[in-house]
Amino acid sequence: MARLAGIARHARPRGPMEPLETVEVTVEGGLEGDCRGRVKPGGRGRRQVSLIEAKDWAAATGEIGVHLPWWSRRANLLVEDFDLPKEPGTRIRIGDVLIEITMECDPCKRMEEIAPGLMTTLTPDWRGGALGRVIEGGTLNIGDTIGIEA
Template identity: 75%
Template sequence: MNQGRLAGIARHARPRGPIETLDAVRVTVEGGLDGDFRGAIKPGGRGKRQVSLMEAGDWDAAMAEIGHTLPWSARRVNLLVDQFDLPQLAGTRLRIGAVLIEITQECDPCSRMEEIAAGLKAALASDWRGGALGRVIEGGELRIGDAIGIET
């Protein structure tokens, strides 16, 4: 699929903090999603984990595999995309509305996923099902429903 849409936005202000879902958010090169603790680039850092993205279909498949119906925000990623296959290649640039994000690496599921539901870490482990991480190249406003596509 060449173009999809942004289906969800979430952030958390601190590690292990509560997840807040939003309809819109400002995104900056320096800070990632406003109010999200992972977005700020640390001195000397490269911002490889500023933003996390996941496919809605991958979350649904993981839920079916473990027999749960948890909301996508339980995954603790920032952006949920629908009708779009996230590229599994570092360096690929995605345009989401006005924002440009460069994929930096796979978002491997952590042990926190097992705290949420037994078997969830394993259900998210293969084929980039846990999502992708990225850095902000161009900031702007993101809104649910924004188009997402690969920038060439």
Template identity: 65%
Template sequence: MMTGRLAGIARHARSRGPIEVIDHVSVSLKGGLAGDFRGAVRPGGKGKRQVSLIEAGDWAAAMAELGADLHWSVRRANLLVEGLDLPQTAGAVLAIGRDVRLEITVECDPCSRMEEIAPGLKAVLTPDWRGGALARVLSGGDIAVGDEIRIEE
């Protein structure tokens, strides 16, 4: 079984709001990461964008290509994954820690906001899912930096 570790957690309470980097968080089916505005499932919604993940290696490669040294949280992703290639297939399931299960739903395409942060950032995040993946919560619980991440399906 392939495993990695949770290297970072970030959330933002509102659209375009400041990013808060934290070391642990509760995750729920209805709300995603506690305190993150994107996690709430709207009435009739499917929760396809509850949690965003990015690989530490992909971020490092993007920074090298850009010639920059920006903190990963400017990507506005919720979870930084280290030592594991995220599945690039909708339906793949990730387990984090003891209880949390996430289902990959779609690639997290970098938006124009990335260009506001640094010219060229959107372009270096575009190839090969380098901008990360989006997921829905299948089972909630508490997660913390350092927790093991596994691909289950």
């Protein structure tokens, strides 16, 4: 069964990631306490939430022979047993939160700072994850179920 396996946030750019068990999510601010979630005036909020698949993270780090916690990717949500949609506009429900996928989360050079080769192994087939905007807020908890919303 598809489920939310991890939650993390960072209070400032390049700041440390903080793994969580639960978090409040709002349309205006994304994950509470995360620096990327707030929608700027006139903005579209296309990067409010970042998601990565557990199997993709394991494959990418395995290819370069390193073991790193998933939040090293700097993603907010780790999904398990779920293929993230690669179609912008697709909506996924995680617990009572609704997120619309907006774009691929391309790996940046920051990944090379973490481990040489990581940027390259995260590049193919949306392996670096997806970005989304919050459509309906609520509380996220590790273990929440995930599904595509029609």
